[in-house]
Structure formats: structure tokens, C-alpha cells
Amino acid sequence: VKAFLQNFVHRRDFYAGSLMVLLGIGTFLQAQSYKLGTLTHMGPGFFPSILGVVLTGIGVLIAGSAAASHDEDAPVLPPHPEWRGWGCIIAGPLLFILFGHYGGLIPATFFCVFVSSLGDRTATLRGSLILATGITVFGALLFSFVLKVPFPLLRGVLS
């Protein structure tokens, strides 16, 4: 039994199913804070409650199929985790928000492209600088002058 449980809780589908169960229960509980109503006159909480129950059920089935299967399991983390690549890709939009809020479109674009391009293992500083500059110029021309997206190029200096 212990070996079975050991095998069970370390399978990918166990995590996948459990996540769905958590989401389903969370949805159901949250939906209770809205007006439920009756089947004839449904309130805002009725439909989400149904979905929460359904999602919980499917989650249980997914986790259950992990217990039944003995096939080779796929790992949750890939064989070579790309921490650097992932970090740089996440940093891109974050920097876009930060510099977009305080700086403007030009710094936002530059830092977004520059930092995210460093996520590639073969990236060089020089290559990333050139790419970031090129995209910044292109982006500013296209979005600011051609498409007229309301986003100041440099806040307080260039609109």
C-alpha cells in the first residue's frame, strides 16, 4: 500500500488532478458569496457553483487515472530546467510595465527586448543591444507614428 501511495502521489496526473480539485473547490466556495437564486431564477452564483462542482469531479477523475495507470510518467519539470530563459522571459513584461509606467514607450521597449533576449543561451551582450535598439526604433515608429497608440515615447519629454 505504501509503495502504491508513493507511486501515486508522485505522478504528474496526481498534481494535475489535485490542482483542478483545488480550483473547483475554490470556485464553489467563492460562488457561495454571490446570490444563488433558484433553478428558475438563477442568481449570479448559480452557474459558477455548477462549474466548481464539475471541475472538482473532473479533477478527482484525473488524479484517479494517475492511480490506475502504470505507464511511464512525464516529469513536471523538463529534464533541463531553463531557469535563465524563464526568468528573462518573465522579466521582459515586468520591465515593460515598470519602465512604461515611469519612463515611456522607448525605455519600456528597450529593456523588455534586451533582458528577455538574454534568456537564450547563445545570446551575446552586443547582439542583444543591437536587437533591442532595432526593435525600439521600429516599435516607436510603427506604434507611435503610424498606428498612434496613446503611449508617450518618453514621459514628460516626448509625447
Added chain:
Amino acid sequence: VISSALTNLWYGFGIALQPNNLLWCFVGVLVGNLVGVLPGMGVLATISILLPLTFGMKPVAAILMLAGVYYGAQYGGAICSILLNLPCHPPHAVTCLDGFPLTQQGKGGTALAVTMVASFVGASWGITEMIFLAPVLVQVALQFGPTEVCSLMMLGLLAGSTLARGSPLKGVAMTVLGLLLGIVGSDIETGSARFTFGFTQLEDGIEIVALALGLFGIAEFMNSVNQLAKVDTKYTNVRLRDMRPSREDLKKSFFPMIRGTLIGSLCALIPGTGPTIASFVSYATEKKISRTPERFGRGAIEGVACPEASTHSSVQGDFIPTMSLGIPGDAVMALLLGALIIQGIVPGPQLISQHPDIFWGLIASFWIGNILLVLLNVPMIGIWVKLLTIPYKYLYPSALFFVCIGVYSANNDLFQVGETLFIGLAGYVLLRLGFHPAPVLLGFVLGPRFEENFRRAMLIARGDLAVFVERPISAVFLGLCVLLIAGQILVRLRKPKDNPLVKADAALEHVHALATPEPESDPQVEKVRAAS
């Protein structure tokens, strides 16, 4: 029937040939072709980036352009498969099997030419099918009340999630998740905010652009960074004069082309089985009925012609349920439907009569777009081939910028960028847990209409759930749902290896594995890793 179809088509050409619409159709197919050629760029991400730009356009121009991206990408994707052996676009994965050996034998140009012919034949049939079938479907669908619409949506969602790639259970889970995400925002009837967690920006609901770009942009980049094989450009100098197929090649690929087209048009009508499944099924069929099956996989021209024809006929046919019933078959169609909804157009059977300009203009633009694509691809093949060599390390940072600015311009709000990043992270976690995110979009787009119709059906029936089985049309749809579930359970219980869908999935993974060697086998990468 034929004369009214021709009159409508004539009217459609009048719309599609207006300079403004023609221009946007051209832009759409051009961008689509470009994206198809670039390894590692997705159709869904591109359409979502362009979506905010269409907010200010007229609905006809917007939909012509976005649709053009979808079918344009199919032409480009084939080039990528045949010359580079990179199955970056799932529908063309199977084309690699025979397309690349042909390239290695120096017949890449011939393979491309046959692909163009097959694509055009397939697409033409798909469009014709749409002209005649859509109005018929509409006649039936106009009789539907909320009960029937509800059951039909149920069937569409279930088919879309269980017949697509991956485990059917996980597909259904993703659909339900999509329905849940569709709930976020103000309730239509009472106006009370649901699942907004105190963010006022979420009161209008989750932005569809943010959802699509998170799942198919950011999550995809995280999945592919440092994972794509280095592009081997040894075979990419194809010129126009190489693209002259011999009479024998054309003769050999004629019947496979026709068979592929028919299989594709059938697959288009079943929600959930889009171009990818169509191409696998037609390849398998062709191999089975061939007198020389051993030639397949070693450069048989039939193995290029039939999947390409079926992909294109299925791509065009995909629009039938979307435009006539308002039920999208896959994530791309869901996105296009979202674009229509943003333009203030209610999808459903009334679309053709209320907005004939959109429907017939779109059909006419398919012809124009496909002709433009052939014109773009044949003489300019050299340019497209050059684009194949742009490495991913330059592509994804640029694409990431387009994602950020695209989602910003949807509402001119940086909050949406954060929303996209959050969805992207969650999407990557789901991807690692074995969920395919495409059904999320399906559920998200249909969710609000599903809830509305469900509520209305229950109001009319005074809360009696039995109405769903008592009304005959609705009962048929629910019966099909039950059949679908029962079929899935039976097939998987008996012999999981014999299921054609499982097979197609396995084959796809196999082709992927062929094209993307494990990172450790690359000495360059190994060196970098040792250094750091």
C-alpha cells in the same frame, strides 16, 4: 440554390474587392504567410497581437484580415516543414515525413509546387462547401430556442475538448476552466461583480487578447526557449525554376489530392477535429491504400499532396460551424468569433441575414486571398526561404514586445500586460502538467452565451431540467454528447494503442522528437553549459 449562391457570391466579391478590404485581406495573408514561415511563431499569438489593431476598423475589414492570417499561415507552414523538417505548425507536421526526404533528394522545389497546387485545390473545395452548406445549416439553426442552443453548445464544447490533442479528461477540465474565466466580470443580468477579487479592471471581464497572448504567447515562449533545434539551412536555396513539377508528379498526386480534400472537408464539419487531425487521417489513408506503401516516408510526392490538400480544405471548412451556428471548432475560430463579438456582432444563425456583407465578403476574400497567396509564394519563394533562417533567439524577444504593446493597445492600460504575464505563467504550469490550453479559449468565448442561454432556457421551462431531453432536437444533441463520451471511454479502455487520435498524437510527438534533438546532444549548448 445555385443561382442564389452565385448572386450572393457576386455581391461578396463586390465587398471584398473594395480597395480598403482588399488591402486588409492582402495584409492578413502576407502577415500569415510570414508567421507561417518563421519557425516558432504561432497563428494564435499573431491573430491576438493584431486583434487590438482591428478595434478601430470596420468589421468586414477586420475579419477579412484576421481570417487571412489563419489560412495564410498554412501556406508558410508547409514551406517550413518541407525545407527545414521543422513541424512548427501542427497541421503540417505530417508533411515533414515525405517533404523533407524529397528536399534531401533535391526535389524540394517540386514538393513546394505540388503543395501549392494541392493547397489551392483543397481550399477551393472548402470554400465551395461553405457557400452551399452554411445557408442550409442556418435554415435549421434558426428554429433553435435557448434550450437547443444550450445543448448544441454543450456538444460543441465537449467535441472541441475531447477530440483535440491530449487526454480527453484534461481537455474537458480546460474547457470548464475557460467557462470559469468567461464568468469573471459583471454578471449580465444583475450587474454584480464576480471573481474580480477587488480589481476594478477585471469588471469588464478578462481581456480575450490577454488570455490568448498569455496562453499562446508567453507560455509558448517559455516552452520553446533554448529548446528549438538550430535551423539547418543546407537545403534552403530553392528558386522559381526549381518549382516546375513534372507531368508524372502531377499525375501521381492528382487522386491523393482529391481524397485528401474530401477527408479534410469531412473533418472540418466535426467540431474539435481541425486541420491537424485531417492531415494525419488522410496521410494514413493514403499510405494504406497505396500499392507501394514502402515509398511513404522516403519522399513520396503523394505523401505531400494529400495532407496538404486536406489541411487546406479543413481550414476553410472550419469557418462553416463558426459563421453559421456561432459554435467555433477550435481555438483559432474562437478567437475570430471573439473578434466579431468585440465589433458588436452577435454570432449565431442570424449572422448571415443580418450581416451578409461579412459572410459573403469573407467567402469572396477566401478566393482572393488564396490567389494572392499562390502569387506571393511562387515567384517570391526565394524571399520566404531566406526568412526561414531567422533564428529563434531574435524572434521571441521581438514577439514578446509585440505581445506587450498589443495587449496594452487593447485598452491603453498597463494592467493588461500584468494580466497577460500572470495568465502566461499559469498557462506554462498547465502545459507542464500535461494540459493543452486550446480548449480554454473555446470555453472562454462560448461561456457567457452558454450561461445566458442556460438561464433563459430554465426560466422558460420554470426550472425543469427535463426540458433538455423532452425537446427532440435538444435530446439529439445530448444523445450525441453521451455517444461521444461513451465512445471515448470504450476506445481508450479496449486498446489505447489502436485509437487513431492517440496514434496521431503519438506520431506528432515523434515528429517533434525527430526535429528537436535533446539539448544535451548539441555540443554548442553543452559547451555553454559547462562554461556557466
